[in-house]
Amino acid sequence: MRLHHVQVSCPVGGEPASRAFYGDVLGLTEVAKPAVLAARGGVWFRDPGVEVHVGVEAGFVPSRKAHPAFAVVDIDAVAARVRRSGLPVAWDSDVAGYRRFYTEDGAGNRVEVLQAA
Numbered sequence: 001m002r003l004h005h006v007q008v009s010c011p012v013g014g015e016p017a018s019r020a021f022y023g024d025v026l027g028l029t030e031v032a033k034p035a036v037l038a039a040r041g042g043v044w045f046r047d048p049g050v051e052v053h054v055g056v057e058a059g060f061v062p063s064r065k066a067h068p069a070f071a072v073v074d075i076d077a078v079a080a081r082v083r084r085s086g087l088p089v090a091w092d093s094d095v096a097g098y099r100r101f102y103t104e105d106g107a108g109n110r111v112e113v114l115q116a117a
Helices: 015-025 075-084
Strands: 006-010 029-031 043-047 050-056 069-071 090-092 098-104 110-116
Touching (some): 006 015, 015 029, 015 043, 015 075, 075 110
Antiparallel strands (some): 043 050, 098 110
8 A cells, every 4th residue: 555645725716825835845746637626726746756635625724733744855955945935944853863844835734844864
């Protein structure tokens, strides 16, 4: 078994902020949604080994606990891009063997970024 994708939510009209974070900051590639799903809004991203679906949710409330975690090869470069985008970088050392930080996507959802030490 393997994880196919993770879905996070955004508010109505939140696609531009999602593109800015998942596309520009994290560097994921936007992919076309199937036509039958495109009418619902949202945006999908995919790169080797990772797929993120951002769905539009009425009554959206950001996820502050549940979160996706992205393993990267240059955490300092990602942290710099996050900072340049105006989003927070909160370093955490609670898990041995990893450097990691928490941030939030353009909708305020919690996101973890980590690199093996």
